[in-house]
Amino acid sequence: MARAITIALLLLPLGVGCRELKGLGDKPAQNLVSDWRDEVVYQLLVDRFANGDKTNDYNLDPSNMNSYHGGDWQGVIDKLEYLQALGVTTIWISPVVKNVESDAGISGYHGYWAQDFTEVNPHFGNVGKLRELSDKVHARGMKIVLDIVTNHVGQLFYYDVNKNGQPDIQIEGSGTESDITRVTEYDPDYKPAGIRSFTSLGDAGPAPIVFFDEPQINRVKPMPAALAVPEAYNRRGRVTDWNIDEQVLYGDFPGGLKDLNTMNPAVQQAMIEVYTHWAELIDFDGLRIDTVKHVEHEFWRVFCQAVRDHAIARGKKEFVMFGEIFDGNDEKVSAYTHDGELDAVVNFPAKYQVFEDVIKKNTEPTKKVQTYWELRAKNYPAFPHENGPSVSPANLPFNFLDNHDVPRFLSDAPSQAALEQALFMLMAMPGVPVIYYGTEQGYKGENDPSNREDLWLSHYDQAHPLYVWIKRLAGFRKDLEPLRRGAMVFKWVTERRTGEDAGILAFARTTQGQEVLVVMNTLDAGTSSTSFEGAGMPTGFPGKTTLKDLVTGQTYTTDDNGAVKLSLKARQNMLLVVAP
Amino acid sequence: MPVSDKPLGEEASSQPVRGEFIFGSFGRIGVFTNQLGKEIQDVDVVSRIPRLQKRPYLELYLGYAKRFSFGEFNALVTPAIAGDPFHYSGQFRADFALRNAYLDVSNIGGLGFFVWAGSRMYRGDDVYLLDFWPLDDLNTLGGGLGWRYGNDSFGWLELAGHFGASRVLGSNFFAQQVAVSDPTFGAIEVVTNNRQRLIGSVKASYYRGIGKWFAFKLKLYVEGHSIAEGAIERRNDVQQILPGDAGYVVGGQLSMFLQNTKNYLHFTVRYGENLGAYGALTVPFALNLQGTSAGAKETLIGLSVFTFWWEHLGVVFGGYYRGFQSARNDEYDAASTEELAGSLRINVSFLRFLQQGIEFTGQRAFPKGIHPDLFRQISPAAFKLSLMPTITSSPENFPELAVRFIYTFTSTNADARYMYVAEDPRAGVRNYHFFGVQAEWLYELRL
Structure with a gap:
C-alpha cells in the first residue's frame, strides 16, 4: 500500500488530474462588422462609466475629478443592455494598459499615462475580465474598439540636468546681474538639440535620463524592455510652442509625458507587438489612436500596415484604425490617411466647422457645410487600404460632437434643441457617428477633467429626453440604409x-x-x-x-x-x- | 495533531476531588536555510502545506480542572506565539494570541450534559501531515452545549451545538474607525463599521467498537454563518454599504480505528456555500456584483491515514482535494481554483530513540484565472522529498518529544515559477534544497 501511495504521490505533480488549460488567444476572431458606416459608436471612459466590481476600488476619491472613481470593465458588462437599448453597436473603451498610478496629485484614471504596455490596469479588472467584456459585447452582436497611445508614456523618468542623481526643481540666477529662471528636471522646456546637462563649469553634455523607482505609484521602468532605454525617447523636453512642428513631433507632452522616439525601429516594433497582441488576445474590432499628429507619418505607415496585415492573418476582417488629429484643418488631418496610414480619422474638422460653427453657434451659414464636405472629398483617399476596412477613408469619418478632450456640447449653455439637432446631423451625415458617454444624460462638463463625469450619477435614466432622442435616431439609422x-x-x-x-x-x-x-x-x-x-x-x-x-x-x-x-x-x- | 481513539465522554466521579492544575505545551521550533545560506521562502502551490515547513510556533496549555458531584469544571487558557519571536532577531517582539480561554462544565448532573463558554479552538480531527482540520475548525468567542451518552454495547454518542462570533481585523470589512471633528477641539474616533461573523454549528458523532479490534466513528456536521449589513466611510464622506451575508457548511466524517493501537483513518467531506465557502477567519473576497458571497462554493475532501504497524515501521498519509469557486463565477475568475495535495511519511526506528523519516509531497493547483503575462491558465505543481533523521522520546509517528534534522528537496514545474513576479528570485529557480533542524513537542501534565 505504501508503495502505491508513493507512486501516486510521485505522479501527482507530473500530470495526474491534468486538464486542458484555457488560453485567451485560443478563441477564433469574431467578424461582425460588414461596413463600419453601419455602426453607432459610443465612447466611454471606463473609470467613469460604471462601477461593477467593488473589489478593485483601490485608491478612489470620487470627490476629486482627477482621481480614480471606481468604474471598471465589469461595470461596462453590466451596462451593455443600457447601451444596446440606446442603439449603440460599437463601444470605444479608454486605454487598458497599466498606468502610472498618480503624478503630482493627479491619477492615471484616464489611461493615457502608460507604464507597462504588456499588462492591464488593475483598477479596471484583470485580463480575463477584459476578454469577458469583449466576448459579451460580441455575443450581443456589438463590437469593441480600444483606445491606444503610441506617442508617449507617463512621466517615467527625469532629466538629470545637474547630474546629482535626484530630480530637482531649481531657481537659478540672481535677478540683478542675471535673470531668474526656474529649471525643473521633471519637465524641462523644449530644446531642439535635446536636454543638456550643465554644471558650474558650463555645458556638460546630454542630460542623462533616470527612470524613477517608485513602485508604490507604479512609476517604474516602462515595459516592454525596448522602452526602458534612453534611445527609446526623443529627450528634448516639454513642448512650449504648439505651432512649431518639430516640437509637436518630438517634445514631451505637458505633465511630463515622455515622448517616444517613434522613428527608432525598436520602438516601432515594440508598439506593433504590444498592440497586435492586445488586438488578438482580446479580439478588439479596431483601434482608436491617440495623439496621431505628434508622431511621424513614417511611423504610421509602418505601424498601420503591420497591424492590418496581422489582423488579416488571424482572420479578422474589417479591423479599423481611426486616429485623433486634434486639428480643425481638414487638409492637415486627412494627410494621415494617405499612403497606408490610418483607415479613418476622428473628425475634428467637422466638429468645428459643422457642429460648432454652423449648428451650435450659427456663426457660419449652412453653405459652409457644403463647402467643407466638397473639399473633404478631395482631401481623403477614395480607395481603402490593403487589408483594411472595405470603406475608403473618404467615406469613413468618425464624426463626433464632443469627447474627453474638449468641453461637452452643452457646456456653454446652448439650448437642448441645439444638441438634439447636432445629434440629428451626427446620425444623418455620412460617416460613423460617435457619441461621447453622458451625452444621452444631458451632461454639461467643461474642459478636462470636468467633462469626465460619473455616469452613475445619472442613474442610467433611460427615460431622459436625450436618451430617448438618440435611441430614436439610431433606430432611423438602422432602418434606413441611405442614412448609413x-x-x-x-x-x-x-x-x-x-x-x-x-x-x-x-x-x-x-x-x-x-x-x-x-x-x-x-x-x-x-x-x-x-x-x-x-x-x-x-x-x-x-x-x-x-x-x-x-x-x-x-x-x-x-x-x-x-x-x-x-x-x-x-x-x-x-x-x-x-x-x- | 492526532486524536486518540478513546471513547467519547467519560463518567465523572460522584465525589468531589481536589482541583488539578494542567500544564502542557506544543512547540515547533526550528531553523532552516537553503543551499545558498538564505532563509527559505515558501515554494508551495497550494494552500495547505506540509507541517514540516511550518514556521515556528509555540503553545502553552494552562488549565485547571475540578470535579464535583454535579459535574466537572475545566478551565483552559492557551497562550500562543508565532511569527518570528526569537531573540536571534535582536528584537523583543512576538505575535501573540490567546487561542483558548474558556471554561467547560461536563457531565452536568451525571447525565452527560456539557456546556462551555469563552474563546475556543473548536475542532475535530486533523490531517496531521498538512496541519489542518478539514471538517470542523472554528475559533470563535462564544459558547456551546451538548450531551454525551454511551456504553460499550450502545457505542458512544455525542450531540453538540455551538454559537459564537469571529471578527477578523486588518481591513474595514468587519470594523472601521475613523477620525471626525470633535464638537469642541481636535478629533475623536468614531466606529463606523462594527460587524461580526456569527457562526452556529451542530455536530453529531457516534463511535462504536466492533469486535475486539475494529471501531468506527461517524460524524455529521452543519455550520451556519451570518454577517449583518454594515457601511464603511470612504474618503470625503462617500459611504459604501456592505450588505448582509450568510452561508452554510455541511459535512461528514467516517473514521476507522484499530482498537488499542494508534492506527486509524479519517475520511472527511465538507461542502460550503456562500459565506460558508470562505474560512471562518477570512474576510470574504471576490464577491459578486451585489457585494455578497452568494454563489461561492467550496468542496473539501480530506484523507488522513495514521498507522504504526509495528515497532520499527510507521506510515502516515495526509491529503486533500479542494475546489473553490468564488462568488464572481466568471469564466476566468482569478480567485477560483482547484487544488490537490498529499504527503506520505515513512518512519523507520532504530535503537528505540532514533528514527529515519522520509516524506514525499505532491502539490498541484488549477487556478481558474488567466496569468497576466502568459494570458492563459496555468497549472503549478511542486514535488518535495524530505529526509529527517530524528531523535525521539518513543518509537512512534508522533512522539511526545522529537528533534529532527531535515533535508528537503523541492522541485517545481514551469507554471509554478510563473506564480511569482519577475523580480522574485523564485521565478527563476526550479529546484531548492533546504537544510534545517527542528524540535517538536507535545506534552500535558496534570498536577
Missing part, C-alpha cells in the same frame, strides 16, 4: 443669415433605389423655409410625390416639378422618405 451608406447630395444650403431660407440645411442621402431627405432649420429663433423668392427646393423626387417626415409623422407633397416648400420652426429637423 448613402451618398450625400446637397439640396439646400444658404449663405443668408436672415430671410426666408436663413439657417436651412438640406441634403439627400441616396443609395440605389432609395433616398432620404434630411432638412434642418439651424437657427435658434424664427421659421425658415426651403424656398427663396418663390422657388422651392428641388428634391429629386418625381412631381406629386408624397413625403413623410419620420420625426413628426407629417406628410408633404412635391409640386409638379418635384420641388417642395417646407416650413421649419427654429431647430426643427425633418427626415423625409417617400410615403408608402
